[in-house]
Amino acid sequence: MANASQFDPELAISHKFPDTTYSYTERDAALYALGVGVCLSDAVDTDELKYVYNENGQEFIKVLPTFATLLIRNSGASSFILPGLEYDPRLLLHGQQYIELYKPFPSSCQIHNKISLAGLHDKGKAAILEIETKSYEKDSGDLLCMNRTTVFLRGAGGFSKSSKPFSYTNYPSNQTSAVKIPESIPFSVFEDRTQPSQALLYRLSGDHNPLHSDPIIAKVAGFSQPILHGLCTLGFAVRAIIKCICRGDQDLIKSIAGRFLLHVYPGETLVTEMWLEGLRVIYRTKVKERKRTVLSGFVDLRGLTSSL
Numbered sequence: 001m002a003n004a005s006q007f008d009p010e011l012a013i014s015h016k017f018p019d020t021t022y023s024y025t026e027r028d029a030a031l032y033a034l035g036v037g038v039c040l041s042d043a044v045d046t047d048e049l050k051y052v053y054n055e056n057g058q059e060f061i062k063v064l065p066t067f068a069t070l071l072i073r074n075s076g077a078s079s080f081i082l083p084g085l086e087y088d089p090r091l092l093l094h095g096q097q098y099i100e101l102y103k104p105f106p107s108s109c110q111i112h113n114k115i116s117l118a119g120l121h122d123k124g125k126a127a128i129l130e131i132e133t134k135s136y137e138k139d140s141g142d143l144l145c146m147n148r149t150t151v152f153l154r155g156a157g158g159f160s161k162s163s164k165p166f167s168y169t170n171y172p173s174n175q176t177s178a179v180k181i182p183e184s185i186p187f188s189v190f191e192d193r194t195q196p197s198q199a200l201l202y203r204l205s206g207d208h209n210p211l212h213s214d215p216i217i218a219k220v221a222g223f224s225q226p227i228l229h230g231l232c233t234l235g236f237a238v239r240a241i242i243k244c245i246c247r248g249d250q251d252l253i254k255s256i257a258g259r260f261l262l263h264v265y266p267g268e269t270l271v272t273e274m275w276l277e278g279l280r281v282i283y284r285t286k287v288k289e290r291k292r293t294v295l296s297g298f299v300d301l302r303g304l305t306s307s308l
């Protein structure tokens with residue numbers, strides 16, 4: 001439990017984050033695609049080869065919508081360290097991710113990020129911190145996407161009165177990632193087995209948190225072995241939706257919300273169930289071997305393909 005003297009929520013809320021920059025090339029986009037399982041079970045997958053190879057003479061490779069989560073990499077870990085918040089970073093877990101996409105990503109680009117604090121909550125046993133990043137294309141000044149990252153700081157709650165726990169949010173409640181899963185049979189189900197080396201491949205895209213690679217750090221954090229990055233699991237789930245519901249058209253994705261409910265061990269099989277409600281896909285991802293739900297959320301679409 002956090003010592004109240006180590007936490008000054010008002011100081012954290014008034015903190016001004018410096019802008020950050022990020023540049024990527026086609027190589028980064030392709031490496032990321034491999035990290036989230038593109039062409040994992042079929043090297044010539046007709047829906048996915050375009051993310052890693054200039055197929056049929058296409059000039060540029062295509063970029064997955066979840067690549068949005070990499071644009072904030074340089075603002076990543078350091079943006080969770082704020083004046084007024086002291087906690088053990090080894091106990092930090094990724095809780096939720098919300099992404100809005102405004103324009104398809106070019107295959108290479110220079111990015112300018114504007115960062116702000118979107119939420120801070122005292123949950124008693126934990127504190128929840130939410131950071132929002134707006135990513136602009138440097139050349140055109142166009143807004144490409146917005147990411148809202150929620151982290152769960154285990155052991156850092158209890159910094160306010162339990163009768164009136166501190167809670168600050170500056171965004172609409174309909175953007176929360178928690179969803180109610182329908183009781184009906186899913187519209188579609190997709191299964192994908194992650195590789196035992198999946199986290200080691202994914203980390204090359206820039207998330208070097210040792211929780212995903214170092215057995216000793218993983219044990220300190222309470223896991224039997226290094227766990228998969230939450231955003232890697234999200235990448236697998238959204239790929240399943242692009243394949244099964246968007247029929248391979250990644251540009252149909254408008255926004256993505258995901259709540260990480262349980263850790264995934266690299267090598268486990270991910271089964272994503274999808275329900276279509278108008279232009280919203282509600283989804284749930286389970287680990288087949290442990291029969292446990294690890295991720296759930298929704299994806300809003302710009303439209304449906306005529307072949308659906």
Ligand SMILES: CCC/C=C/C(=O)SCCNC(=O)CCNC(=O)[C@H](O)C(C)(C)COP(=O)([O-])OP(=O)([O-])OC[C@H]1O[C@@H](n2cnc3c(N)ncnc32)[C@H](O)[C@@H]1OP(=O)([O-])[O-]
Nearest residue numbers: 093094095096123152228229230231259260261262263264
């Ligand atoms: C990005 C940086 C680095 C990346 C690291 C990774 O990738 S790590 C790998 C990827 N990440 C992982 O592997 C993490 C997987 N997830 C977990 O292990 C667990 O879900 C947990 C430990 C985050 C919370 O479990 P628990 O049993 O301690 O929680 P509880 O059910 O008792 O609820 C307490 C309160 O918290 C709320 N709340 C609950 N969950 C979430 C959430 N996800 N999100 C937000 N909020 C959440 C819940 O609504 C409730 O509030 P209310 O309603 O009372 O106002």
